[in-house]
Amino acid sequence: MISLTRSPAWEALLEHYRESCDLHMRDLFNADSERFAKFSIQLGDLLFDYSKNRITQKTVTLLMDLLRDRGVIERREAMFSGGHINVTEDRAVLHVALRQQDETPVYVDGENVIPLVRQMLKKMRDFCDHVRSGEWKGYTGQPITDIVNIGIGGSDLGPQMVAQALTSYVDGPRPHFVSNADGTQLSEILRNLDPRTTLFIVASKTFTTQETLLNAGSAKKWFLSRAGNEEFVAKHFVALSTNREGVQNFGIDPENMFEFWDWVGGRYSVWSAIGLSVALAIGMDRFEEFLAGAHEADVHFRTAQPERNIPMLMAMLGIWYNNFYGCGTQAILPYNQYLSRFPAYFQQGDMESNGKSISVDGVPVNYGTGPIIWGEPGTNGQHAFFQLLHQGTKLVPCDFIACAQPLNPMGKHHTVLISNFFAQTEALMRGRTLAEAKAELEAQGLAPNRVSALAPHKTFTGNRPSNTFLLKRLTPFNLGLLMALYEHKIFVQGTIWNINSFDQMGVELGKQLAKNIQTELAEGGRATRHDASTNGLINAYQHMSRDNS
Numbered sequence: 001m002i003s004l005t006r007s008p009a010w011e012a013l014l015e016h017y018r019e020s021c022d023l024h025m026r027d028l029f030n031a032d033s034e035r036f037a038k039f040s041i042q043l044g045d046l047l048f049d050y051s052k053n054r055i056t057q058k059t060v061t062l063l064m065d066l067l068r069d070r071g072v073i074e075r076r077e078a079m080f081s082g083g084h085i086n087v088t089e090d091r092a093v094l095h096v097a098l099r100q101q102d103e104t105p106v107y108v109d110g111e112n113v114i115p116l117v118r119q120m121l122k123k124m125r126d127f128c129d130h131v132r133s134g135e136w137k138g139y140t141g142q143p144i145t146d147i148v149n150i151g152i153g154g155s156d157l158g159p160q161m162v163a164q165a166l167t168s169y170v171d172g173p174r175p176h177f178v179s180n181a182d183g184t185q186l187s188e189i190l191r192n193l194d195p196r197t198t199l200f201i202v203a204s205k206t207f208t209t210q211e212t213l214l215n216a217g218s219a220k221k222w223f224l225s226r227a228g229n230e231e232f233v234a235k236h237f238v239a240l241s242t243n244r245e246g247v248q249n250f251g252i253d254p255e256n257m258f259e260f261w262d263w264v265g266g267r268y269s270v271w272s273a274i275g276l277s278v279a280l281a282i283g284m285d286r287f288e289e290f291l292a293g294a295h296e297a298d299v300h301f302r303t304a305q306p307e308r309n310i311p312m313l314m315a316m317l318g319i320w321y322n323n324f325y326g327c328g329t330q331a332i333l334p335y336n337q338y339l340s341r342f343p344a345y346f347q348q349g350d351m352e353s354n355g356k357s358i359s360v361d362g363v364p365v366n367y368g369t370g371p372i373i374w375g376e377p378g379t380n381g382q383h384a385f386f387q388l389l390h391q392g393t394k395l396v397p398c399d400f401i402a403c404a405q406p407l408n409p410m411g412k413h414h415t416v417l418i419s420n421f422f423a424q425t426e427a428l429m430r431g432r433t434l435a436e437a438k439a440e441l442e443a444q445g446l447a448p449n450r451v452s453a454l455a456p457h458k459t460f461t462g463n464r465p466s467n468t469f470l471l472k473r474l475t476p477f478n479l480g481l482l483m484a485l486y487e488h489k490i491f492v493q494g495t496i497w498n499i500n501s502f503d504q505m506g507v508e509l510g511k512q513l514a515k516n517i518q519t520e521l522a523e524g525g526r527a528t529r530h531d532a533s534t535n536g537l538i539n540a541y542q543h544m545s546r547d548n549s
């Protein structure tokens with residue numbers, strides 16, 4: 001395949017960028033009363049508006065030429081049909097199979113995985129029913145009231161974000177999440193828990209992750225110090241993993257293990273047994289609605305033509321800003337408190353997937369890849385970093401997400417929230433000209449010299465791009481739908497950039513070095529093997545941690 005930046009489709013986009021980058025969206029809206037109709041898509045309960053982007057119809061055509069040219073359609077089919085598209089790990093990538101709604105076979109290395117998925121879901125359902133009904137009893141015969149998911153990365157962020165997003169549907173045990181190696185997190189959670197009514201869920205795909213095994217070990221110690229009998233562990237510890245041996249070695253009965261498979265990537269695993277804490281909290285019926293919502297996005301991604309395909313549009317707009325406008329970041333701004341962890345979830349989803357600089361062919365890329373993903377819920381962000389979004393020197397494409405129907409109606413809260421939501425994308429797009437700023441100051445009765453002095457500060461360039469996702473209501477189904485759209489966006493971008501979105505080798509070096517340092521700290525001597533800074537810091541730490549003055 002010709003190098004990305006040498007391909008005719010890329011060159012056509014570059015030329016189009018040069019001729020169109022000075023266009024202002026204000027003018028594009030003024031020139032075409034149909035712009036919203038042309039650049040928005042309804043998918044079930046979700047409205048995707050991408051009209052506030054620096055694009056014309058030609059931009060979309062050229063972006064989709066590039067998408068076709070880079071083999072996205074073929075690779076999408078390879079993913080859905082179990083091809084080993086995770087080339088560095090030689091694995092299939094089939095989180096889509098976890099949410100498939102019918103029994104159409106999907107083969108991984110000759111084995112149909114759909115019956116495995118059905119077995120996993122059945123085991124999850126039986127367990128959830130037992131725990132939620134109170135049939136599953138703790139060591140003193142009391143029902144489970146609290147569950148603690150112990151995991152990190154995809155084994156934490158997914159269930160944590162989803163459990164939080166669906167808080168208003170929780171009618172089972174209360175979910176808690178522990179991920180950090182910092183013992184403070186586990187201590188603070190255990191402080192308020194009763195071992196007799198607490199279930200620990202050790203969630204780790206590999207069952208080798210240091211932080212998770214550390215936290216799980218400490219949780220077990222805490223439990224045994226109260227329950228006093230190893231036999232009771234079986235009623236209070238379950239595992240979610242692909243590593244049966246690891247689970248057994250830790251002391252969890254394989255009967256209490258919910259298995260999944262290496263074709264489920266860690267950051268795409270909430271749809272698997274890794275979602276057990278969510279299923280326990282909201283019930284398996286709701287959990288399956290969540291899967292069905294994601295499946296709706298899968299069907300859309302697989303069948304809609306690229307020009308009307310939401311994840312493809314999200315991805316290609318990202319390419320437009322990342323690779324042509326040189327934007328290094330992308331903000332995700334949910335105007336919904338329940339979605340406050342959504343940016344953090346896709347920070348891992350996107351940055352661990354596409355934060356790569358070596359192509360699948362093993363050579364360094366000579367173009368930008370994954371953006372920095374960040375964000376906070378509105379309206380809080382407005383009082384923190386929106387100043388830079390509106391008037392800073394950096395162009396930050398933003399995704400705005402909100403729901404039309406609040407789950408907690410309270411006075412005029414929702415009207416205030418949603419008004420801000422609409423106002424922000426309007427302000428980012430329109431801006432305010434110098435003449436408008438002056439007119440406003442004059443109307444306030446300011447003296448002419450003050451008007452001239454202040455007007456430049458009150459001017460907004462506008463022309464700052466945003467996508468808007470408006471959901472009817474935050475339901476398990478709609479959450480699944482929204483999340484899967486983002487997942488497929490990541491897939492499309494990785495394919496365009498010719499990188500493998502499904503490994504995460506960049507996290508390994510730090511892990512290895514930490515193990516060496518841990519040994520050194522245990523030995524307690526002076527650090528000499530590192531660079532001067534690292535040696536200096538370790539030695540200062542040794543001194544400071546022992547200094548009782």
Ligand SMILES: O=P(O)(O)OC[C@H]1O[C@](O)(CO)[C@@H](O)[C@@H]1O
Binds near residue numbers: 154155203205207
């Ligand atoms: O589920 P595991 O195997 O404990 O891994 C946890 C996380 O660690 C990583 O491997 C690296 O951060 C993630 O991809 C993964 O989600």
